[in-house]
Amino acid sequence: MRHNRKIIAVALVWALAFITINAQARDPLPSWNDTAAKKAITAFVDRVTQASSPDFVPVTERIATFDNDGTLWAEQPMYFQLLFALDRVKAMAPQHPEWKTKAPFAWLLKGDVKTALAGGEKSIGEIVMTTHAGMTTDEFAQIVKDWMATAKHPKTGRHYNEMIYRPMVELLSYLRSNGFKTFIVSGGGIEFMRPWVEQAYGIPPEQVIGSSIKTKFEMRDGKPVLVRLPQIDFIDDKEGKPVGINSHIGRRPIAGFGNSDGDLQMLQWTTAGSGPRFALIVHHDDADREWAYDRKSSIGKLNKALDEATAKGWTVVSMKDDWKRVFAFEK
């Protein structure tokens, strides 16, 4: 057997050498311009992955967390999950004749989204619970899949899972090919993301962290189901993000990626660990190819986190200057 082992070793070294040479020849981030942002990313990855580096990080510790809305996919003119909820209200309306005279549903059915949402958190909470609870987890996953396959973005006319940022998909893939485990840590619903993010980003359901409602185990006709209840379980935003990371991952990421003040605590938590750390903020400054908004936006507000990024030397990505293209569907 000793002889066989030697043959295996030689063959593996040989194969790996060729694979390495091939990999180096290709640019892993072709949608990124050769600007400082791209260089900061590749410099960090080299620093933690090269065996000779004093800052080498073992594979098990290479945890990277990504916000979703505004970081991996677009979030304008409003969070896509809210657009999903509004579509669900319309789809469910025939079973709810009482909605014709009941706010906020009556406003939505008349097409007046602005008035419907003017009630703030209470109205939004009512719309979300009505559309997200009351069914089993399997049923909800199917509803999300069906919506994703049919609904289209009001501005681009594209399916929502096409509204993902090509440079970020490349970045996820580049990190994974360097031994990173990539996680989503989003204020969005965990069960709203899981049915489609594996195909979109290559991130499996067990690496998705998000906001959640409670579920309950029940037997229905002798079959166990999990029923979604109209009660908040966890809000994975702001101070909640480090809590969610600790609950689901149980160790501190070495790299964090966000775009708004909702990601500030995640980036603080990430960068406060010992050893090499990386924080990146996607700055929406491209009104032509995407949207331009930051300090004063009601969606994806980027104010405190932009100041802290400047103060601490985090990488701020200009969508306009640092990305060759935003969406895969662009010419």
Place this chain on the structure above:
Amino acid sequence: MRHNRKIIAVALVWALAFITINAQARDPLPSWNDTAAKKAITAFVDRVTQASSPDFVPVTERIATFDNDGTLWAEQPMYFQLLFALDRVKAMAPQHPEWKTKAPFAWLLKGDVKTALAGGEKSIGEIVMTTHAGMTTDEFAQIVKDWMATAKHPKTGRHYNEMIYRPMVELLSYLRSNGFKTFIVSGGGIEFMRPWVEQAYGIPPEQVIGSSIKTKFEMRDGKPVLVRLPQIDFIDDKEGKPVGINSHIGRRPIAGFGNSDGDLQMLQWTTAGSGPRFALIVHHDDADREWAYDRKSSIGKLNKALDEATAKGWTVVSMKDDWKRVFAFEK
């Protein structure tokens, strides 16, 4: 480059062929007797992993969940986490002179565990919260590590992380080498397990699911910390196990492993999915090498789940008959 690719392919096929031959020559479960239980395990794994099998399951779907107390490590004379809490009470007592006259602490400090715990859930809750909350997550992890390195089991005199079942460690490793992702789904504390299970079982923190208390993000001297609060967040037992699995994994396991009625719902949830499914129960029937208990035990009670295992043909492992050895430290 086309020529290089061919060389890589040939070298890889060659290496893999030898690795496969070597692997087949070794028994992956040497601590298991060649009884029906072992055959059921290997038959299931062959059935879902062989490409030619009509029941082939892709790697991403190969999720296996394991209970911890009584399934991966021992749980007698009481749950080890409770023994940890009792040790902590003693260690913390000098800072709490009021405990000298306050139940349940006074009883514990006098060595009367039975009376201390006679108050039931309320007393246990008070002991657990006092010893598990009030510090940061990093501090608590260090406390657990220190205890694991020093405390010894009252009967065997071994460190608690030596009280793990060798056959189950082999089983975990065997499943992983067949593309499975192995998770712990335990009623025990998630933060009590994470500091040591990676070394003991090869299961990383992000694949540990357990009961939890709430945590809170805070800035202390400009550094972010997570503080452990004395409030229950989630109980990962019985009906809670499928809820925890759904929350953390987001897909249904195809194989589940437990030892008590606390695992029944997890095994029901696991086996109710479509396609090939596997459920296994470790039966504590070995008073010589471990302990013997089942239907009437206050710890690790196995009653309903034993009936259901019989009715549904789940694999029931006799520690006495199916395992060559229980602990690695046995001669």
